[in-house]
Amino acid sequence: MPKKPRKAKPQGKLRIIPLGGLGEIGKNMTVIEYEDDMVVIDCGLGFPEDDMPGIDLVIPDISYLEANREKLRGVVLTHGHEDHIGAIPYLLRTLNPPIYGTPLTLGIIRNKLEEHVLPHKPKLCPVNAGDKVRLGAITAEFIHVNHSIADACAIALHTPLGVLLHTGDFKLDTSPIDGEMMDIVRFGELGREGVLALLCESTNSERPGYTPSEKKVGASLENIFSTHAKKRIIIATFSSNVHRVQQIIDTSARHGRKVAITGRSMLGIVKAATELGYMKIPSGVLVDINEIKKYKPRELTIITTGSQGEPMSALYRMAFSDHAQVSLDAGDLVVLSASAIPGNEKLVGRIINELSKNHVEVLHDAVVEVHVSGHACQEEIKLMLALTKPRYFMPVHGESRHLCACQELAAYMGVDRKRIFISEIGRVLEIDSEGAHWNGTVGAGSVLVDGYGVGDVGSIVLRDRRHLAQDGLIVVVATVDTDARLLLSGPDIVSRGFVYVREAEELMEEVRTVAYDSIMNILEGRGRADRMQIKKSVKDDLTKYLYSKTKKKPMILPVIMNV
Numbered sequence: 001m002p003k004k005p006r007k008a009k010p011q012g013k014l015r016i017i018p019l020g021g022l023g024e025i026g027k028n029m030t031v032i033e034y035e036d037d038m039v040v041i042d043c044g045l046g047f048p049e050d051d052m053p054g055i056d057l058v059i060p061d062i063s064y065l066e067a068n069r070e071k072l073r074g075v076v077l078t079h080g081h082e083d084h085i086g087a088i089p090y091l092l093r094t095l096n097p098p099i100y101g102t103p104l105t106l107g108i109i110r111n112k113l114e115e116h117v118l119p120h121k122p123k124l125c126p127v128n129a130g131d132k133v134r135l136g137a138i139t140a141e142f143i144h145v146n147h148s149i150a151d152a153c154a155i156a157l158h159t160p161l162g163v164l165l166h167t168g169d170f171k172l173d174t175s176p177i178d179g180e181m182m183d184i185v186r187f188g189e190l191g192r193e194g195v196l197a198l199l200c201e202s203t204n205s206e207r208p209g210y211t212p213s214e215k216k217v218g219a220s221l222e223n224i225f226s227t228h229a230k231k232r233i234i235i236a237t238f239s240s241n242v243h244r245v246q247q248i249i250d251t252s253a254r255h256g257r258k259v260a261i262t263g264r265s266m267l268g269i270v271k272a273a274t275e276l277g278y279m280k281i282p283s284g285v286l287v288d289i290n291e292i293k294k295y296k297p298r299e300l301t302i303i304t305t306g307s308q309g310e311p312m313s314a315l316y317r318m319a320f321s322d323h324a325q326v327s328l329d330a331g332d333l334v335v336l337s338a339s340a341i342p343g344n345e346k347l348v349g350r351i352i353n354e355l356s357k358n359h360v361e362v363l364h365d366a367v368v369e370v371h372v373s374g375h376a377c378q379e380e381i382k383l384m385l386a387l388t389k390p391r392y393f394m395p396v397h398g399e400s401r402h403l404c405a406c407q408e409l410a411a412y413m414g415v416d417r418k419r420i421f422i423s424e425i426g427r428v429l430e431i432d433s434e435g436a437h438w439n440g441t442v443g444a445g446s447v448l449v450d451g452y453g454v455g456d457v458g459s460i461v462l463r464d465r466r467h468l469a470q471d472g473l474i475v476v477v478a479t480v481d482t483d484a485r486l487l488l489s490g491p492d493i494v495s496r497g498f499v500y501v502r503e504a505e506e507l508m509e510e511v512r513t514v515a516y517d518s519i520m521n522i523l524e525g526r527g528r529a530d531r532m533q534i535k536k537s538v539k540d541d542l543t544k545y546l547y548s549k550t551k552k553k554p555m556i557l558p559v560i561m562n563v
Contacts, residue, residue, distance in 0.1 A: 011433065012035045012137075013431070014034050014159055014197075016030065016199070016428070016431070017427075017429075018396065018426070019060040019061065019064065019425060019444050020060040021042075021397050022396060022425050023399060023403070025203070027044055027046035027059065027083065028042045029042055029044060029060045029087070035137060036071055036137075037071060037138050038071040040074070040097075041076055041078065041155055041157075042084040043077075043088050044081070057448075058449070059449060060087060060444070061443060061444050061447050064443050067443075073136045074097050075088075076100045077101035078166070079102075079105055079151065079168060080101070080104055080108040081169070082240070085105065088109055089112055089113055089115075090449070092113075093116075093118065093119070096122065098125050100126075101127065102126070102142070103128075104278050105151055106124045107273070107275070108269060129183065130144070137160060140156070141155070141157075143156060143187065146172065146173035146180075146182045147170055147171060148240075148374025149241060150242045150243060154167045154168050161431060161433070162197075163194065165390070166199040167198070169203070171376050171380060173214060177215065177246065178278075184383075187387040191387050197431065198384070198385070200393070200396065200410075201375060201376060201395075201398070202402040203402055204375040204377045204402075205406040206401065209377050209378065210380055211372060214372055217370060217372055222254075225251050226255075228361075231333040231361075232300050232333070233300075233335065234333070234335070235337050236304050236314075237303070237337040237338050239268070239269045242279055245266075245303060246280070249279075257299055257301045258285060258295055259281075260286075260289045260291075260292050260300065260301070262323075262325070264305075297331050306318075307336050307338035307348075308338065309348040309350055319351045319354040328355065328360045330359040334360055336348065336364040339373070386413060390415065392431065393419060394420075394422070395410070403422050425445065426444030471553050472495065472497030472552075474495050474556050475495075476491050476558045477492045477493075477559045477561075478534075478559075479561045479563060482530055485524065486523065487520065491512055497554075507550075510549075511545070514542055518540075521537065534560050535560050538556065
């Protein structure tokens with residue numbers, strides 16, 4: 001019997017390049033390349049760290065995409081959370097690839113894009129779970145998963161080398177609010193067919209067991225509404241958690257309460273979810289926030305943003321008595337139906353303290369079960385590994401400790417450690433017919449958004465802002481004639497954030513004397529006397545003097561005018 005001819009091995013190379021989401025929470029973005037075709041999975045934002053004063057948002061550096069724009073076949077989105085779609089408006093400023101996502105995901109993006117002026121019309125392409133989209137030599141398949149937002153999907157990229165499976169954010173919820181469990185059948189089918197590489201989320205990889213069902217929150221809400229029947233109830237949650245908001249509205253309706261919604265993002269997502277059929281609000285339940293004074297406390301529920309303690313969010317303004325429509329007092333109950341994102345603990349604690357100081361009762365997830373995670377715990381990650389049986393494994397979406405914990409789970413499940421790759425932002429993992437290996441890096445990192453400015457604030461500006469925040473500023477103003485080597489006026493001293501001038505007149509007079517001597521040393525010396533030389537001398541002399549007197553190093557800004 002003649003032997004069957006062997007299949008020729010594909011000769012191409014598959015490259016996996018994370019541009020965000022590794023070693024950090026948020027800013028999730030991964031580039032997948034096969035030869036001349038490039039697909040991007042997610043395009044999220046992150047929030048500024050404590051050492052980024054004045055920064056509003058942090059987005060991925062997309063210079064690599066801009067340099068390879070002719071290869072970019074499309075952006076595929078797993079779901080509608082900010083850490084996965086928040087940087088889309090900034091991507092669209094310089095690139096215009098087709099963007100594929102489920103209807104709710106694209107509905108949220110459309111609302112976001114209304115706030116931005118773009119040079120071209122975005123190509124938003126709706127898909128549903130189960131759909132496949134051809135993107136050059138790569139085909140993207142969308143697979144339904146459970147998460148803390150509706151319409152979430154994993155993405156299977158079918159390439160000539162094999163299937164690359166990106167889980168997105170997921171959990172196994174056997175009793176989900178929308179009645180659709182994660183499509184474990186399809187994951188099993190892919191596993192039998194062969195998964196080349198699995199990119200698995202790792203946010204909860206340190207937590208044993210399974211993530212509880214969203215329905216547990218519904219039972220807690222029912223108990224809260226029954227126990228606090230006479231109080232007005234204010235519930236803060238993630239605006240994107242459509243199922244949570246639906247449960248709050250349904251529970252309020254059962255208890256004869258009207259519901260008012262406040263917070264721009266909450267209003268936007270409820271509007272989009274209702275129009276697309278993901279939320280159903282009983283007739284007559286929703287009231288305008290401006291009409292809440294018409295109702296007694298026991299007749300009203302307020303759903304708000306601000307569960308992360310964000311300054312200027314609706315709940316923050318309520319807590320600090322700065323909200324136009326809502327004033328809180330001892331007759332109110334505030335429920336924080338969310339857990340603090342790592343780094344936000346202090347902000348959340350500040351709100352709880354301020355509310356408690358004003359005798360407002362607060363319930364949060366440390367006291368009662370008012371929140372469940374949307375991320376897979378250890379047993380769910382192990383189930384994903386068991387179903388898909390990947391040849392190569394890369395943990396994504398997490399800080400270093402999460403990635404390492406996910407690595408250990410994969411090793412426990414039998415994945416060869418040599419085939420587990422913990423990557424970094426910008427590092428290239430290359431897979432070909434011979435195996436997988438690291439192959440250099442690409443330009444990657446963080447771009448800072450400050451107001452309308454994108455990338456205007458770099459490391460030097462941030463360093464100056466931190467300097468100002470720590471020790472303040474001293475401005476030295478003087479007018480000189482460098483040709484005649486004369487000091488015509490000044491030096492005048494202005495202090496901001498260093499010392500209160502009226503209480504440190506003696507120190508300020510000494511500062512003026514040091515500045516005067518510094519300027520005159522240059523003007524009366526034999527060396528070069530120009531503005532730059534004078535500014536350098538003033539800055540150096542004042543820095544030394546002030547540190548010797550105060551052990552502080554304020555920013556010295558000499559303003560030397562030459563006439």
